[in-house]
Amino acid sequence: MTPHAALNALTGIDGLLSEEERDLASMVRKYADDRLRPHLADWFEAGDLPAREIAKDLGGLGLLGMHLDGYGCGGSSATAYGIACLEMEAADSGLRSLVSVQGSLAMTAIHKFGSEEQKQEWLPKMAAGDAIGCFGLTEPDFGSDPAGMRTRARRDGDDWVLNGAKMWITNGTVADVAIVWAQTDARIRGFVVPTDTSGFEAREVKHKMSLRASKTAELSFTDLRLPGSAILPEVKGLRGPLSCLSEARFGIVFGAMGAARDCLETALEYADTRKVFDKALGGYQITQMKLADMALELTKGVLLALHLGRLKDGGGITNEQVSLGKLNNCREAIKIARECRTILGANGITLEYPIIRHANNLESVMTYEGTSEVHQLIIGQALTGSSAFR
Amino acid sequence: MNIVVCVKYVPDAQGDRTFKDDNTTDREGVDGLLSELDEYAVEAALKLKESGEGEVTVVTVGPEAAADAVKKSLQMGADKGVHVCDDAIHGSDAAATSLLLAEAIKKSGEYDLVLAGLASTDGTMSVVPAMLAERLGLPQVTQVSTLEVEGGTVKGRRDSDVASDTIEASLPALVSVTDQINEPRYPSFKGIMAAKKKPVETWSLADLGVDAERVGLAGSWTKVTSFAKRPPREKGEIVTDEGDGGTKLAEYLAAQKFV
Ligand SMILES: Cc1cc2nc3c(=O)[nH]c(=O)nc-3n(C[C@H](O)[C@H](O)[C@H](O)COP(=O)(O)OP(=O)(O)OC[C@H]3O[C@@H](n4cnc5c(N)ncnc54)[C@H](O)[C@@H]3O)c2cc1C
Numbered sequence: 310m311t312p313h314a315a316l317n318a319l320t321g322i323d324g325l326l327s328e329e330e331r332d333l334a335s336m337v338r339k340y341a342d343d344r345l346r347p348h349l350a351d352w353f354e355a356g357d358l359p360a361r362e363i364a365k366d367l368g369g370l371g372l373l374g375m376h377l378d379g380y381g382c383g384g385s386s387a388t389a390y391g392i393a394c395l396e397m398e399a400a401d402s403g404l405r406s407l408v409s410v411q412g413s414l415a416m417t418a419i420h421k422f423g424s425e426e427q428k429q430e431w432l433p434k435m436a437a438g439d440a441i442g443c444f445g446l447t448e449p450d451f452g453s454d455p456a457g458m459r460t461r462a463r464r465d466g467d468d469w470v471l472n473g474a475k476m477w478i479t480n481g482t483v484a485d486v487a488i489v490w491a492q493t494d495a496r497i498r499g500f501v502v503p504t505d506t507s508g509f510e511a512r513e514v515k516h517k518m519s520l521r522a523s524k525t526a527e528l529s530f531t532d533l534r535l536p537g538s539a540i541l542p543e544v545k546g547l548r549g550p551l552s553c554l555s556e557a558r559f560g561i562v563f564g565a566m567g568a569a570r571d572c573l574e575t576a577l578e579y580a581d582t583r584k585v586f587d588k589a590l591g592g593y594q595i596t597q598m599k600l601a602d603m604a605l606e607l608t609k610g611v612l613l614a615l616h617l618g619r620l621k622d623g624g625g626i627t628n629e630q631v632s633l634g635k636l637n638n639c640r641e642a643i644k645i646a647r648e649c650r651t652i653l654g655a656n657g658i659t660l661e662y663p664i665i666r667h668a669n670n671l672e673s674v675m676t677y678e679g680t681s682e683v684h685q686l687i688i689g690q691a692l693t694g695s696s697a698f699r
Numbered sequence: 700m701n702i703v704v705c706v707k708y709v710p711d712a713q714g715d716r717t718f719k720d721d722n723t724t725d726r727e728g729v730d731g732l733l734s735e736l737d738e739y740a741v742e743a744a745l746k747l748k749e750s751g752e753g754e755v756t757v758v759t760v761g762p763e764a765a766a767d768a769v770k771k772s773l774q775m776g777a778d779k780g781v782h783v784c785d786d787a788i789h790g791s792d793a794a795a796t797s798l799l800l801a802e803a804i805k806k807s808g809e810y811d812l813v814l815a816g817l818a819s820t821d822g823t824m825s826v827v828p829a830m831l832a833e834r835l836g837l838p839q840v841t842q843v844s845t846l847e848v849e850g851g852t853v854k855g856r857r858d859s860d861v862a863s864d865t866i867e868a869s870l871p872a873l874v875s876v877t878d879q880i881n882e883p884r885y886p887s888f889k890g891i892m893a894a895k896k897k898p899v900e901t902w903s904l905a906d907l908g909v910d911a912e913r914v915g916l917a918g919s920w921t922k923v924t925s926f927a928k929r930p931p932r933e934k935g936e937i938v939t940d941e942g943d944g945g946t947k948l949a950e951y952l953a954a955q956k957f958v
Pocket of ligand 1: 359410444445446447449450451452454476477478479480519520525673676677678679680681682683686697698699
């Protein structure tokens with residue numbers, strides 16, 4: 310039995326999925342195994358990837374904005390979208406990030422809060438992977454606390470004029486459109502900014518040791534002039550970006566378990582074939598204890614993800630519940646990745662195997678879309694009724 | 700244009716291969732899938748459909764689990780499916796299978812083109828397409844790496860070690876395609892959802908009017924009498940280079956008829 314089949318046989322989780330959900334999972338897995346996995350180590354090492362080609366592929370598979378309705382989007386359940394994220398992240402968190410930023414952040418912002426013209430203009434080509442989007446909320450000085458943002462949009466006649474900078478923006482250097490959140494005289498508002506607008510600049514963030522198979526950028530806006538129609542009309546205040554983040558966090562709840570699963574499958578295979586002190590590494594109690602504990606955490610994490618998926622599909626998920634999933638699954642995934650690394654010994658630190666890549670990636674995954682601490686504070690507030698953010 | 704594609708459900712080559720007591724391939728106790736070589740035929744059909752109009756029907760002969768091969772083809776974009784399924788079919792050889800396919804294709808309606816893969820990835824005989832063409836009285840254009848349909852003719856190129864033949868036939872015709880012809884698509888999410896609503900007919904021998912005596916283990920002209928695992932590879936020969944390594948290597952390759 311392959312490690313994949315062995316894990317499935319142990320957990321029986323496949324039985325919780327519908328036939329279509331299983332077919333979707335195997336489709337994404339097969340695509341990732343054939344087309345992405347053979348290149349991941351090189352992309353990671355180079356800190357570069359053919360994002361446009363991949364986006365086009367993902368559009369063809371229907372994975373971009375797949376949980377949104379209409380405008381060329383897939384109209385899938387939340388759970389199905391989560392499953393696609395899990396399988397993408399089993400390949401690499403950077404590729405899942407591409408899917409998340411496109412579908413859950415940029416497209417969701419337009420879909421939820423955009424005008425009909427903005428939806429018609431952007432959503433079909435973004436769903437097809439012909440246009441790439443990014444989402445600019447974080448600034449150099451404001452991450453966990455975006456309310457303090459300094460990027461400003463000033464009214465000038467019918468136009469808006471944008472000044473400021475955003476930091477850590479996934480897909481920023483490859484995007485055709487940026488959703489930019491900025492302070493106005495009244496509230497924080499969202500803007501749909503074509504990246505070829507004069508005054509827009511994207512510089513690549515170099516020297517990352519994590520999420521290297523993903524483009525990250527610093528954006529700057531200098532007297533960037535937008536027509537009045539560029540504003541997202543349907544939302545005011547931080548609720549706008551935060552509700553998009555909640556969507557992306559939901560995908561990460563599933564995704565992180567994909568990375569963990571890939572590590573555990575790799576370690577299972579390795580423990581079976583690696584001989585130490587004359588027998589297979591998997592035959593030692595210490596190894597088995599590690600493997601058993603990791604399989605258990607993986608199972609719990611996937612069950613939590615599916616639970617949240619069914620809640621969301623039932624229409625009743627809260628942000629605090631998404632935080633439970635994000636906190637647990639990122640935290641456990643990185644623990645699993647590090648533990649698997651020990652099983653592979655020195656081989657575990659090379660890009661020959663996916664483990665160190667996943668472990669490093671998960672540092673970012675734990676940080677973006679709300680750090681673990683932020684999720685603890687959200688959950689703490691839900692439990693006690695008292696906010697400890699300040 | 701109506702296109703019929705013959706597809707086969709085969710054991711997953713990644714898994715262990717097992718046989719039943721009667722020396723037939725175990726198709727039930729193992730994970731199976733649409734034969735990868737048939738994906739090229741499905742893709743070729745979808746491309747033709749997309750460049751004009753028409754309908755793609757996939758036909759499979761196999762046990763219950765073989766419905767999966769039909770489903771995968773529908774997920775890729777075929778329009779409808781036919782699954783010939785009957786306990787009495789178990790053990791059918793290539794000739795018996797071609798009989799069933801022929802009857803199913805006739806029953807499925809009007810067609811212009813019948814497509815098949817290069818070979819199944821389990822039996823790897825490559826004979827069913829030729830047998831099927833004979834049974835349907837169709838011209839056969841087998842193992843081509845290109846395919847064009849224009850007016851009433853189909854044209855394809857068959858590449859061999861020494862030459863490339865361009866073969867043309869009038870429609871209706873049977874064509875089998877190689878794995879060089881295209882790059883099969885992955886089913887998309889929309890394809891997966893759409894496939895649920897596409898019609899699939901399941902036909903028994905009685906539905907096809909085929910006598911059980913003509914198929915199955917008893918009705919087959921050939922049968923597997925025994926099988927054995929391929930012996931483990933022998934240890935390789937090590938050529939020690941004493942200044943004449945190149946010559947020795949060349950001699951070895953020549954002796955094995957590799958050069
Ligand atoms: C690879 C990558 C890609 C990213 N992509 C995007 C993107 O596409 N778009 C975007 O807008 N952003 C993106 N981000 C930014 C990400 O969302 C932020 O990094 C994140 O919100 C944390 O902000 P910060 O880095 O400024 O950390 P800070 O907010 O400065 O936090 C530093 C530390 O302080 C802790 N902390 C903060 N507040 C509290 C508190 N009240 N109590 C206790 N501890 C606290 C944090 O948990 C953390 O441990 C990305 C980040 C990375 C690494």
